[in-house]
Amino acid sequence: VGSPKRPPAPQGAPGSEDAAVEGLAGTLSTAFGPAPPGQIWIGDDAAILPSPPGRLVLATDAVVEGVHVDLGLVAPSDAGWKAVASTLSDIGAMGARPLYSLVSVCTPAAADLDAVMAGVAEASVEWRCPVVGGDLSSARALVVTVAVAGVLDGPEPAITRAGAAPGDTLCVTGPLGSSAAGLRLLRSIAAGDRPVGDDPVAERLVGAHRRPRALLVEGAAARSAAAAAMIDVSDGLAIDLHRLADASGVGFSLDRVPVAPGATLAEALGGGEDYELVIATPAPDRLDAALVAAGAPPSIRIGRCVADRAERKLEGAPLARLGWEHRFGE
Amino acid sequence: VGSPKRPPAPQGAPGSEDAAVEGLAGTLSTAFGPAPPGQIWIGDDAAILPSPPGRLVLATDAVVEGVHVDLGLVAPSDAGWKAVASTLSDIGAMGARPLYSLVSVCTPAAADLDAVMAGVAEASVEWRCPVVGGDLSSARALVVTVAVAGVLDGPEPAITRAGAAPGDTLCVTGPLGSSAAGLRLLRSIAAGDRPVGDDPVAERLVGAHRRPRALLVEGAAARSAAAAAMIDVSDGLAIDLHRLADASGVGFSLDRVPVAPGATLAEALGGGEDYELVIATPAPDRLDAALVAAGAPPSIRIGRCVADRAERKLEGAPLARLGWEHRFGE
Numbered sequence: 001v002g003s004p005k006r007p008p009a010p011q012g013a014p015g016s017e018d019a020a021v022e023g024l025a026g027t028l029s030t031a032f033g034p035a036p037p038g039q040i041w042i043g044d045d046a047a048i049l050p051s052p053p054g055r056l057v058l059a060t061d062a063v064v065e066g067v068h069v070d071l072g073l074v075a076p077s078d079a080g081w082k083a084v085a086s087t088l089s090d091i092g093a094m095g096a097r098p099l100y101s102l103v104s105v106c107t108p109a110a111a112d113l114d115a116v117m118a119g120v121a122e123a124s125v126e127w128r129c130p131v132v133g134g135d136l137s138s139a140r141a142l143v144v145t146v147a148v149a150g151v152l153d154g155p156e157p158a159i160t161r162a163g164a165a166p167g168d169t170l171c172v173t174g175p176l177g178s179s180a181a182g183l184r185l186l187r188s189i190a191a192g193d194r195p196v197g198d199d200p201v202a203e204r205l206v207g208a209h210r211r212p213r214a215l216l217v218e219g220a221a222a223r224s225a226a227a228a229a230m231i232d233v234s235d236g237l238a239i240d241l242h243r244l245a246d247a248s249g250v251g252f253s254l255d256r257v258p259v260a261p262g263a264t265l266a267e268a269l270g271g272g273e274d275y276e277l278v279i280a281t282p283a284p285d286r287l288d289a290a291l292v293a294a295g296a297p298p299s300i301r302i303g304r305c306v307a308d309r310a311e312r313k314l315e316g317a318p319l320a321r322l323g324w325e326h327r328f329g330e
Numbered sequence: 331v332g333s334p335k336r337p338p339a340p341q342g343a344p345g346s347e348d349a350a351v352e353g354l355a356g357t358l359s360t361a362f363g364p365a366p367p368g369q370i371w372i373g374d375d376a377a378i379l380p381s382p383p384g385r386l387v388l389a390t391d392a393v394v395e396g397v398h399v400d401l402g403l404v405a406p407s408d409a410g411w412k413a414v415a416s417t418l419s420d421i422g423a424m425g426a427r428p429l430y431s432l433v434s435v436c437t438p439a440a441a442d443l444d445a446v447m448a449g450v451a452e453a454s455v456e457w458r459c460p461v462v463g464g465d466l467s468s469a470r471a472l473v474v475t476v477a478v479a480g481v482l483d484g485p486e487p488a489i490t491r492a493g494a495a496p497g498d499t500l501c502v503t504g505p506l507g508s509s510a511a512g513l514r515l516l517r518s519i520a521a522g523d524r525p526v527g528d529d530p531v532a533e534r535l536v537g538a539h540r541r542p543r544a545l546l547v548e549g550a551a552a553r554s555a556a557a558a559a560m561i562d563v564s565d566g567l568a569i570d571l572h573r574l575a576d577a578s579g580v581g582f583s584l585d586r587v588p589v590a591p592g593a594t595l596a597e598a599l600g601g602g603e604d605y606e607l608v609i610a611t612p613a614p615d616r617l618d619a620a621l622v623a624a625g626a627p628p629s630i631r632i633g634r635c636v637a638d639r640a641e642r643k644l645e646g647a648p649l650a651r652l653g654w655e656h657r658f659g660e
Binding site for chain 1: 370373374376377378379380381383384386387388397419421423426432434436462463464465467468469471473475480481490492560561562573577
């Protein structure tokens with residue numbers, strides 16, 4: 001009620017919130033079928049679902065226009081995909097399994113709403129995590145917020161950021177920097193500095209920026225196989241590794257940082273949004289066997305945890321707390 | 331990574347996201363104590379919680395600056411409170427009980443972040459629903475998105491919008507229009523048309539706008555006592571009643587609309603954000619007995635459901651689908 005009232009809209013009037021909800025419920029129902037008997041998904045005040053058969057896992061992430069996505073470079077559907085993928089990545093980084101999502105879209109434009117939800121639906125189908133509810137609102141800039149409820153199966157603990165011990169091997173599930181490099185390429189193309197071209201490396205990097213992947217299989221495999229601590233690379237290897245070390249009360253010494261083909265070392269260290277998993281483990285061979293058994297590549301070993309909390313090194317030199325952090329009050 | 335990188339921030343540097351998360355975790359830990367053993371709340375990739383001892387209930391709601399709140403008239407803490415209250419209201423409108431919340435704050439300013447979270451903490455304490463996780467981001471305008479996981483205790487069904495039958499009595503838990511009237515008063519005061527004064531009716535209306543209440547006790551009592559359908563008045567009685575009638579496949583005939591002292595009939599019908607519950611029941615006396623036993627006032631009977639879906643009347647005249655709907659594509 002904070003802004004002037006609009007004329008009343010009859011049920012299902014084009015452009016009304018109820019019509020938008022009906023349309024989205026239709027889209028999502030095409031993707032997932034109707035809610036199973038006894039469950040309530042979209043269209044009531046809240047969703048009603050079976051309680052998870054294990055511990056409940058909750059995570060949320062927002063994608064903000066002008067901060068996480070530049071809608072001059074990527075599509076609104078990419079923003080929807082990214083909001084789902086980044087939240088699922090948080091679930092995966094505990095070794096847990098997603099079950100249901102809620103999606104809140106604040107947008108200035110109807111066209112964006114449909115496109116955003118198309119991307120949300122694609123990602124939701126990709127990782128089999130149905131959208132069971134949400135909220136729609138107008139806004140001056142696009143904000144897509146996803147909350148996911150998941151389950152931690154079995155009695156074993158979740159893999160937190162806090163379990164690493166001195167001597168543990170530090171591994172990463174893949175090379176880094178693709179998303180930041182993809183953004184750099186999109187900016188060059190938009191500025192006319194670079195032809196769109198037909199370069200498979202460039203295509204892969206742009207794809208990594210537009211459609212990042214949540215490594216749910218890898219996270220679950222790591223939990224099953226001696227992972228001691230885990231975090232997903234959402235803000236950049238350097239800062240996320242510092243976070244893991246802070247939580248575990250250890251330092252680290254890195255021998256190398258795997259850089260994705262076409263990316264720079266700076267992008268690999270500080271770019272963020274790669275969503276690869278950083279894993280500390282006392283048994284890297286067991287970890288790799290579990291990853292390979294799950295259909296993923298073996299991990300890349302990048303260094304080890306050390307007892308001196310203050311030691312934070314790459315190839316013997318101090319590694320700054322480098323990466324994407326939101327800063328406030330500026 | 332969508333906007334230029336800022337200089338790296340050391341751990342806990344003022345203004346950094348990690349420092350903000352630490353500060354908020356401290357505030358919330360003061361409110362709720364630390365996470366119980368075996369649980370993980372704020373500070374890791376996701377929260378780990380006991381699975382609810384009944385069906386899982388999920389809802390989300392966003393409060394957007396310039397749409398749901400005018401920060402020239404209310405405080406950022408009010409935005410935080412409202413985001414929690416409106417989401418809890420959705421849980422209550424199913425007859426369910428909230429357990430945990432996730433809070434995503436997108437804000438341009440650090441001062442707003444602290445104030446928003448102070449309001450979130452107040453509402454979370456008020457309804458005993460701890461914040462177990464969230465997300466912080468910079469943004470051009472404030473958006474607070476809350477997701478709540480709750481539980482539907484016992485084997486009885488949730489009270490949806492869809493259960494009303496012809497002949498059911500329509501009740502509302504209280505008079506309507508307070509929030510919209512409070513907004514009107516705040517605008518008059520800001521425009522200098524009205525002194526701030528010392529008027530208890532005005533104070534109550536402004537309070538209803540700034541700090542709406544989620545009727546969780548009333549929702550649970552209604553579920554225990556023959557409520558057939560229920561919805562909370564978030565967008566306005568007229569539109570929310572149409573939604574209940576649409577979902578139930580009935581019409582309605584209203585004898586009266588209870589208007590809060592100091593509010594107008596238009597505000598009661600179309601203002602929204604009152605979060606009173608509209609309940610259809612075949613046994614209004616049982617409903618009132620349960621409400622009174624729970625410490626709430628008896629309901630106000632406003633009319634009845636009719637078999638003709640097309641009949642939507644107030645005092646014999648057609649009642650338009652009137653209220654706050656977000657419209658897109660304009």
